[in-house]
Amino acid sequence: MKKILFALLFMLTPVLAQAAGGGNIHLDSADIDLQNKDSLRRGAKLFTNYCLSCHSAQFQRYNRMARDLGMTDDQVINNLMFASKEVGETMTIAMPGEQAESWFGVNPPDLSLTARSRGPDWIYTYLRSFYLDDSRPFGVNNLIFDKVGMPHVLWQLQGFQQPVYETTVDEEGKEHKAIVDLELVEQGSMSPAEYDQAARDLTAFMTYIAEPIRLERKRIGLWVIGFLVIFTILAYMLKKEYWKDVH
Template identity: 45%
Template sequence: MNRSLFATLCLAVGLLASAPATAAGGADVHLDAANINLYDQASLQRGARAFITNCLNCHSAQFMRWGHLTQIGLTEDQIKANLMFNPDAKFGDYMTTALDPKDAQSWLGKVPPDLTLAARVRGSDWLYTYLRSYYVDPASPSGWNNEVFPNVGMPHVLHDLQGAYSKVVVGEREVHGKKEPVTKLALDRKGTMSPQEYDAYVRDLVNYMTFMGEPVRAKRIQIGIVVLLFLVVAFFAALVVKKEYWKDVK
């Protein structure tokens, strides 16, 4: 392989590696660690409830079936009684929204995107930070804006829980020879939850959305660990057998 081709391949790999970080909000956006746990079924169940209560009214999860919720420790009866609010929905149906696409286009200006793969596309840390970064913006059509997603179209549907924040200037910094303001979010109106409670609520929601993007992920990781352990044991067993067979060969 010549040097120019090798350099081109290295550049391509570097661009691919940096693409998720750019898509997740850009280099200037600090993302807080979500610290989710896909093995915490109680968290996943709380997150499923939060998703269905707050998100499924406008957004769909059309690649996720209600029956998949049994993988987070819920029974069919529990799912039907506590999560399936549409009496016409069946246990094997996809999790679609009741909002008609034509009505959504008329009322909202566009159809809200499907959220099944949102965590896989954006990343868990991005979602966790995004849902905690809304602030009041009178210049925005919805009255809200977001530090992670500037000029976001979706209003802050969880403001009753989190409260209302405003962006305030706390200083300035020099970037490329120019002075830029340093801002932070300040609480204007308290919500029904404390900041710690809201962070935990969002973490559960993001945990569920991460599960929803790949329901078999936790099981896949478990199987992968078992396979790796088997390969390690098989390697040493093969090494012992090799030494036994070749011990008399000079």
């Protein structure tokens, strides 16, 4: 019995560690709709214009995106392809990793699976949590990614935010400052509501590229579950028929 309990605790250790590592960071609900193709197309435009310069999405092909988002190959070629030549290519970037590392201090990661590893709520909150910080190389920091190594590439849309601090005193009389809110000090080309929608659209697109088959998988899954339910009922009735004379 002790061995079984030990084995269960050993298997749960990574889960408990992940939960403990999450801290007290509040994540806003992205509330995305992967069936809203207009939102996905807007997110694709934002991604290719603002993200694809440094970050690749090498597991996603342009022509697959065109088919899923209700676009023609010509529309993708003329509006969303800047670094690739063929519509059947994956969403890679032209910037070599060595140069990126020398410029930014780190090679920008591929974003194909970010929505699966971080979650849509994390991406949505991250896009809305940049704030001015003179101590950082690019002059900005992020609430949920402290000491972030990238600039706020969407600043022209959102504008700039500054942190609102709250000072508390502990039992030893020491003061501690903590960020409790962000306030807009310079508005961009979008209103706060418009930028929130843009962040939601970009989050939806990144969630889509993380698993393009997601909606189809869920649709097929419902049919499979329905089949198993019907099959279970028929199998049970057949079992009762076969064993009725025995019982």
